[in-house]
Amino acid sequence: MSAITQSHSRTRGRLAGFLARAFARPSFVVGVTILGLSLALALFPQVFAPYDPLAFDLQAMQQGPSLTHPFGTDNFGRDVLSRVIWAYRVDMQMAFFATIFALLIGLTVGAFVGYYGGIADVIFGRCVDAIITFPFLVLVIAIVAVLGPGLVNMYVAITAVNWVYYARLTRAEIMTQKASDYAAAGRVLGYSDRRIIFRHLLPNAISPILVYWMTDMALAILLGSSLGYLGLGAQPPAAEWGVLIAEGRNFLMTAWWMSLMPGIAIVLTGLGFSLVGDALADLLRPKGR
Amino acid sequence: MGTQEKPVVLDVRHLRTEFGPRERPLVAVDDVSFQVAAGEILGLVGESGSGKSITLRSILGIVRPRGRVAGEIRWNGRDLVTLSEAQLRRIRGREIAMIFQEPMSSLNPLLSVGLQISENLVAHTDLDARARKARAIELLELVGIPAARNRLDDFPHEFSGGMRQRVMIAIALASNPKLLLADEPTTALDVTIQDQILRLIQSLSRDLGMAVILVTHDMGVVAETCDRVAVMYGGRICEVGPTAAVIGDARHPYSLGLLRSIPRDVAPRTPLYSIPGAPPALNALPPGCAFSARCPVAGAECPNVRPALQSVDVLRQVACHHLADAQTHFRPREAAQ
Amino acid sequence: MTMPASASTSPLLSLRALSMRFEKRRSLSDTLARRPQQIVSAVNGVDLDVMPGETLGIVGESGCGKSTLARLIAGLHRPTSGDILFEGESVVGLRGARRRAYNRRVQMMFQDPYTSLNPRMTVRDTLREAISVHRMRQGAAIDLRVDELLDLVRLPEGAADKYPHEFSGGQRQRIGIARALSLEPTCLVADELVSALDVSVQAQVVNLLIELQDELGLTVLFVAHDLRLVRHVSHRVAVIYLGAIVEIGPSEALFSKPMHPYSKGLLAAAPSLDPGARRRAPALTGELPSPLAIPPGCPFHVRCPHATELCRRDKPVLRPVGAGMTACHFAETIGGA
Numbered sequence: 001m002s003a004i005t006q007s008h009s010r011t012r013g014r015l016a017g018f019l020a021r022a023f024a025r026p027s028f029v030v031g032v033t034i035l036g037l038s039l040a041l042a043l044f045p046q047v048f049a050p051y052d053p054l055a056f057d058l059q060a061m062q063q064g065p066s067l068t069h070p071f072g073t074d075n076f077g078r079d080v081l082s083r084v085i086w087a088y089r090v091d092m093q094m095a096f097f098a099t100i101f102a103l104l105i106g107l108t109v110g111a112f113v114g115y116y117g118g119i120a121d122v123i124f125g126r127c128v129d130a131i132i133t134f135p136f137l138v139l140v141i142a143i144v145a146v147l148g149p150g151l152v153n154m155y156v157a158i159t160a161v162n163w164v165y166y167a168r169l170t171r172a173e174i175m176t177q178k179a180s181d182y183a184a185a186g187r188v189l190g191y192s193d194r195r196i197i198f199r200h201l202l203p204n205a206i207s208p209i210l211v212y213w214m215t216d217m218a219l220a221i222l223l224g225s226s227l228g229y230l231g232l233g234a235q236p237p238a239a240e241w242g243v244l245i246a247e248g249r250n251f252l253m254t255a256w257w258m259s260l261m262p263g264i265a266i267v268l269t270g271l272g273f274s275l276v277g278d279a280l281a282d283l284l285r286p287k288g289r
Numbered sequence: 290m291g292t293q294e295k296p297v298v299l300d301v302r303h304l305r306t307e308f309g310p311r312e313r314p315l316v317a318v319d320d321v322s323f324q325v326a327a328g329e330i331l332g333l334v335g336e337s338g339s340g341k342s343i344t345l346r347s348i349l350g351i352v353r354p355r356g357r358v359a360g361e362i363r364w365n366g367r368d369l370v371t372l373s374e375a376q377l378r379r380i381r382g383r384e385i386a387m388i389f390q391e392p393m394s395s396l397n398p399l400l401s402v403g404l405q406i407s408e409n410l411v412a413h414t415d416l417d418a419r420a421r422k423a424r425a426i427e428l429l430e431l432v433g434i435p436a437a438r439n440r441l442d443d444f445p446h447e448f449s450g451g452m453r454q455r456v457m458i459a460i461a462l463a464s465n466p467k468l469l470l471a472d473e474p475t476t477a478l479d480v481t482i483q484d485q486i487l488r489l490i491q492s493l494s495r496d497l498g499m500a501v502i503l504v505t506h507d508m509g510v511v512a513e514t515c516d517r518v519a520v521m522y523g524g525r526i527c528e529v530g531p532t533a534a535v536i537g538d539a540r541h542p543y544s545l546g547l548l549r550s551i552p553r554d555v556a557p558r559t560p561l562y563s564i565p566g567a568p569p570a571l572n573a574l575p576p577g578c579a580f581s582a583r584c585p586v587a588g589a590e591c592p593n594v595r596p597a598l599q600s601v602d603v604l605r606q607v608a609c610h611h612l613a614d615a616q617t618h619f620r621p622r623e624a625a626q
Numbered sequence: 627m628t629m630p631a632s633a634s635t636s637p638l639l640s641l642r643a644l645s646m647r648f649e650k651r652r653s654l655s656d657t658l659a660r661r662p663q664q665i666v667s668a669v670n671g672v673d674l675d676v677m678p679g680e681t682l683g684i685v686g687e688s689g690c691g692k693s694t695l696a697r698l699i700a701g702l703h704r705p706t707s708g709d710i711l712f713e714g715e716s717v718v719g720l721r722g723a724r725r726r727a728y729n730r731r732v733q734m735m736f737q738d739p740y741t742s743l744n745p746r747m748t749v750r751d752t753l754r755e756a757i758s759v760h761r762m763r764q765g766a767a768i769d770l771r772v773d774e775l776l777d778l779v780r781l782p783e784g785a786a787d788k789y790p791h792e793f794s795g796g797q798r799q800r801i802g803i804a805r806a807l808s809l810e811p812t813c814l815v816a817d818e819l820v821s822a823l824d825v826s827v828q829a830q831v832v833n834l835l836i837e838l839q840d841e842l843g844l845t846v847l848f849v850a851h852d853l854r855l856v857r858h859v860s861h862r863v864a865v866i867y868l869g870a871i872v873e874i875g876p877s878e879a880l881f882s883k884p885m886h887p888y889s890k891g892l893l894a895a896a897p898s899l900d901p902g903a904r905r906r907a908p909a910l911t912g913e914l915p916s917p918l919a920i921p922p923g924c925p926f927h928v929r930c931p932h933a934t935e936l937c938r939r940d941k942p943v944l945r946p947v948g949a950g951m952t953a954c955h956f957a958e959t960i961g962g963a
Contacts, residue, residue: 479851
């Protein structure tokens with residue numbers, strides 16, 4: 001029992017050490033701050049947003065940034081700041097849901113074909129070839145066009161294409177790990193394939209995949225916004241950055257803040273994911289010789 | 290075999306190479322001095338972290354700029370330590386050549402072997418194209434590559450490990466260097482191939498009057514190839530002298546222990562002598578003798594007072610405070626076997 | 627020498643005409659050009675009996691198939707043909723519980739101390755996993771066993787909760803030994819167990835292995851290229867050339883009086899520590915032919931100084947010569963001295 005608590009406290013010690021090293025990096029601190037704020041805004045937009053994002057105020061249409069409306073108002077007099085804040089809820093959701101299923105499917109399929117190889121690997125190879133021959137966006141748009149616009153269909157479409165990239169990465173990592181002697185040792189020790197894959201190979205293979213996931217969440221926001229802009233993702237009047245930019249499109253000359261402010265939000269959030277991803281890439285690198 | 294009759298070509302004095310921050314440096318090579326004469330093969334032998342490879346790389350300045358080299362490296366009346374990168378580049382490959390452990394990664398995989406040799410000839414000689422080709426064939430024949438003429442257009446991956454090391458040596462010889470630096474040239478090779486390469490290096494040194502510094506971790510390689518040997522530990526030389534003397538009658542406790550741990554003339558399956566512990570890390574070296582932590586005869590002063598290299602006979606120097614103790618510690622075991 | 631009484635007992639492990647061929651991946655252009663599939667013959671019809679309690683050394687150059695042989699025995703590859711018998715029963719292609727039962731008896735230790743342990747698991751987790759998967763101990767007894775194992779391989783107190791990167795190479799190999807021993811096996815396959823370690827550390831690990839073997843009555847297959855070490859630890863030795871045994875016999879007899887010309891060359895090529903025994907010519911010329919194209923007749927004839935027309939035509943079989951078995955037409959005239 002004492003050994004268990006001991007190893008527990010040791011794990012905790014390692015976590016503390018990891019966090020200490022992480023927070024010694026300015027890029028990580030900035031990234032985590034951005035993501036933390038984004039998450040707070042996504043979870044509690046009603047706390048932060050000064051106005052109702054959907055309330056028309058025809059007295060205050062297309063007003064420039066001011067003290068009462070820091071980000072200005074749109075063509076219906078809605079407060080842009082409030083709409084950008086409420087959009088955090090949708091866009092952070094997109095970052096997560098457009099990638100998490102792709103990650104899970106990709107990990108499973110990639111680990112499976114990477115470990116077993118053979119005919120499954122050949123079929124997988126053809127699948128990958130077929131999917132990556134198409135430009136990513138075109139394929140996603142085609143699938144959304146078939147399923148119909150909307151957030152859920154957009155997640156389905158992105159996942160259907162995106163898992164391939166995770167699977168390919170996982171497969172390569174698993175194959176590298178599988179060739180190492182500790183994997184052979186696991187087989188000689190009579191461990192089941194499931195145990196070797198999930199307990200031994202995957203924990204050693206997962207770092208680059210997690211890093212990729214971070215950057216992919218940034219890309220998912222861009223993609224979701226693009227689809228929103230094209231009218232295939234989130235539907236107006238819902239506040240979503242791509243939708244907001246699209247709404248401001250006709251007023252670029254007169255009310256530039258309508259498009260610029262959500263644009264800045266996209267860039268900033270993307271930057272947050274990228275910074276954290278880069279820092280993780282360095283931190284998770286296993287200690288070598 | 291001694292150094293007295295041949296001229297000294299390289300004279301290294303108080304070489305010190307360090308890495309990392311200046312205020313808390315990692316000293317990889319510390320106060321190392323040795324000489325090499327023309328036609329002589331000097332062995333630098335040691336374990337990982339002994340500084341043997343860094344010593345070799347410091348001579349040509351290829352540890353710079355990350356590593357800082359201090360001391361004196363006298364070569365042809367010049368001090369290599371003071372030379373600029375551009376000046377060193379003219380000496381590298383022309384007067385002093387180097388071969389490495391992994392011949393595959395030191396050859397360009399995209400260029401044919403003939404081209405890589407002739408590239409070196411362009412840089413260091415004024416032969417025309419025809420003469421360069423003839424010389425390239427001559428060099429490949431010199432290092433024992435069969436059907437050399439037909440292999441000029443082959444790429445490195447078409448050669449076996451041993452043959453690639455021969456090609457590396459041919460490239461190194463292209464400019465008739467006076468000194469060859471060999472960094473574990475046979476560690477990646479099998480014994481029969483290692484044997485062939487070592488014999489080749491030996492005959493080249495003898496026939497061309499070329500000095501060789503051979504870095505290795507294998508005492509057997511030293512015994513079969515080198516005229517003199519310097520045993521290194523923790524970045525310092527602990528014993529230097531003629532090979533036969535050092536191997537037959539080692540004085541430093543580290544050399545004694547290392548030789549004793551190699552099974553020879555011992556009953557099968559009896560415990561081998563083993564040096565306790567592991568080689569020290571560069572950042573954990575004591576101010577005194579680097580070997581003191583693992584030494585069976587270390588006294589109280591050893592970890593604090595650095596022993597200087599002292600002559601024990603005409604050609605031999607050893608750095609140890611307890612030479613007599615080392616002899617008595619290791620001798621009874623010898624008798625017992 | 628404590629040679630186990632092998633005459634009366636039956637072999638623990640028997641290999642019968644064991645062969646392993648790997649198909650090289652064909653590129654698209656090869657397939658289109660209808661070039662034949664390239665096949666690497668790593669192991670070619672090996673017959674071998676391993677007696678309980680003995681140490682069988684397996685030596686040869688890299689690429690000779692000795693590692694593949696070790697992996698076949700450990701069940702990491704499935705042989706192309708032939709059979710492996712453990713206590714008289716075939717163990718080829720076992721699955722599930724029966725395979726686990728076999729591997730509980732036959733464990734393997736690996737060469738590279740840096741990749742053979744899962745870097746993300748502590749020593750305790752690594753050992754606990756092996757012990758609990760095989761239900762060697764239950765509950766609190768597991769941790770007691772972990773401490774016992776670490777004590778057995780002489781790792782310091784507190785090693786259990788460290789990660790592999792916190793240990794030196796020699797200590798990691800001890801962890802590898804502890805992991806193998808956690809299943810209380812009968813037979814250990816050691817694939818180049820110490821060749822990646824510093825010389826001064828090799829002796830420690832070899833001593834430990836011999837001691838544990840005597841203490842626990844283990845059978846050991848010691849695969850290595852260091853002939854001196856193999857001679858020291860083995861009761862019997864098999865020399866492998868291109869995937870086949872060319873000579874096998876009692877260790878002392880084989881090393882003092884090799885009968886096969888390849889064994890002779892291999893022994894002569896190994897660097898000796900006697901600087902008086904220097905040679906100018908290499909012990910063995912030529913290189914190991916590619917296992918993609920094994921020469922007809924005696925596979926060694928292309929490098930053999932004694933080869934005749936008979937050798938180019940007829941493959942010699944392993945037959946009793948002197949104290950052991952040799953596969954050479956002229957063993958009687960070439961062998962010895």
